[in-house]
Amino acid sequence: MKVKVNPEDLSDAVREALDDWANTDVRQAVNASVQETAKEIVKLLKKGGPYQEHTGDYSGDWAARREQREYTALIHTDVYKVYNKKHYRLTHLLEKGHVLRRGGRKIGDAAAFVHIAPAEDIARDLLASKIAAKLEG
Numbered sequence: 001m002k003v004k005v006n007p008e009d010l011s012d013a014v015r016e017a018l019d020d021w022a023n024t025d026v027r028q029a030v031n032a033s034v035q036e037t038a039k040e041i042v043k044l045l046k047k048g049g050p051y052q053e054h055t056g057d058y059s060g061d062w063a064a065r066r067e068q069r070e071y072t073a074l075i076h077t078d079v080y081k082v083y084n085k086k087h088y089r090l091t092h093l094l095e096k097g098h099v100l101r102r103g104g105r106k107i108g109d110a111a112a113f114v115h116i117a118p119a120e121d122i123a124r125d126l127l128a129s130k131i132a133a134k135l136e137g
Contacts, residue, residue: 029134038080049115
């Protein structure tokens with residue numbers, strides 16, 4: 001679809017197009033798919049990863065929440081953040097590994113237990129398939 005717009009009316013035309021997008025079934029399918037995918041990734045991360053956990057607190061504290069951002073109001077799609085509620089500092093150390101120190105000297109390295117990056121890859125593929133399935137059927 002081609003639309004001719006004068007430069008002075010461009011902002012109104014863009015806003016009208018975005019309002020049309022906001023009222024479509026496509027937006028609703030995208031929002032539902034994003035929410036479902038976030039919930040499924042939380043379940044996946046709660047199962048644990050390649051690390052050996054002693055307390056179960058780290059795996060059990062994964063959650064997803066809907067983000068409030070200015071650009072989401074403009075394009076009318078939801079953004080979800082998957083995060084660890086209480087042990088957010090530990091996520092980077094487990095994912096990337098870290099140096100062990102004692103008394104200011106290096107005594108070794110702690111191994112990395114990559115568990116977030118694979119979940120992110122799964123989320124990307126899962127979201128695309130969910131959106132496609134909702135739009136096709």
